[in-house]
Amino acid sequence: MGAHMTDPISDATFSALADQTRRAILGVIGEHGELTVGEIASRFDAVGRTAVSSHLRILRLAGLITERRDGRYRHYSLTSTPADTVVAFLASVYQNSLEQLSAAITEAVAAAGTTVQRDDELSA
């Protein structure tokens, strides 16, 4: 018996959105449609340009934003509507909680000495 498999998009979405600064960056991009790194960084006094770039990378890998290159500038825009992103975040909060429960139970069963056929991909 295995656990319900984690949707990898959902996991990345969750980690990306669990951070307040990244959510604020999404909010700023959503407000303006398309922005460059410099334009985004100029709106966050407390966050440096390098940190903004790394947040943008995480958001891009999570599929939340897309990058458009225009000469030496990179422009960022949202890939889905902000409302869909909120739904995805909430869904992943509950789904992740079940994944963690599943992993914890599998561990407890294994620790109790029961023979369990363990799916390797489950260990995360």
Next chain:
Amino acid sequence: MAELVLSSEARLEASPSELFALFGSGDPSLGWLFGSEAETLRPGALVRLTLPFGDLTRSPGTARVQRCKPGRRIDLVHESPWAGRVVCLLDPLSGGGTRLRIHVTIDDLEFLRLGADFGLLSGADVDAWEVPLGLLTSLSGSAGILGRSTVNCAQLATDEINADGGVMGRDVRLVVADDATDPGVGALAMRRLCRVSDMAAVIGMHSSATYAVTSPMAIATGIPYLYTPTSEATAAHPLLIHFGERPLDQLHRALPLMAKATGGTRWFLTGNDYSWPRAIGTAAREVIERMGGTVTGERYVPLGTQDFALVISAIHACGTDHVVSSFVGQDHVRFECEFSASGLRGTIRTFAPLMDDAVVEHLGPSGVGIWNALGYFVAMDTAENREFLRRYEDRFGECAPPVSAAAEGVYEAIHTWASACRSGGGTEPSALLGGIRTAGFRGPRRCGRGGSLESLLLGEATPSGVKVLDELPVATHSL
């Protein structure tokens, strides 16, 4: 009303009855959902959660049992960090496991509020014929666990005003924002509220740390800010209107009464490390010195502290008769529970300026004997309070979070605001400010014109809520 429904499911290697038994166990990983912790599963019982929400730290959350069918189904009402209904279904699988399905329903207003607090959505649309009224409070972070009854009381007041014809013929529309018990988040939330077109006023029920950054924003945008909690902050501008208890008002009669009851003279001062707990410390020193007592120690720890062992050993080591404990939200609950577990509750009396009925529900037996003086406790035996509690239960049901002094203060402030707008002849700031001095609302609190408190109640935590010991007049010197 439109709703969002989220469904999750997992197939688990435990029987439905084993899984059912793990719910509410408080185990961080096995106590589903979100490390849930519950004393009982009877309808209305509080369930404490730890959500993977917020930055780096996990946010405390709360839910309440609506009903459950052992081994088969648990229905919860989510209260914080967001409101929703949660149905958990446990179906046996052949082979001994369980299919666990979770259906979460969130209504559209709460979804928009949440999306806006996440920084992703612009927030609720307010119709032109409605009067927008902001509520800035804590629904996540340390103070979030007490936030739902505040939102409920604000909604109740708004509904009552609208049922009565609204304000100047227009319905009031409540717009809620969460400061996450964090001044930085509070500033973003306040900015959003101030940007709502024609925002009539913002009701603030949050820490004075947030107030320090949000009150200048209210002044800059010309929006009246009605601040309701117990606070040391001074209203330094006509747009800032305060309703809450002042530190000296809470302490100057209550501490001598406690000293008289115990026969002790020694006091230890502790709390979270920001301006309000330190102002309580300053006021307590003044009162203690005036009555010839001594302060044996003083210690403040950051908001969000998980372990109070150092504070408790300091209290134990210095020898004291009383503790003044100015903690907030989850910190307050954790500190008092650890203090009680250490065995000190039996020999040291505690005065906690934020202890109210909602805090006492979280503390359970760990809080018994704590004193406080506030403008309101649920046990207040007056016709106005019985009527208020009846309306609250009619509106939110038997499984609603208990009313707290903090929440009831918001109810009164909103009614006082509406009364001020009516006497001032409009909802714009100048009309409100013109009407506030003469505004009156006959609610549970003993208030004079403009919502100023005339007396406080001295309360003691018992296993079934706060018992009222005495009524203390508010001294004019600290008004």
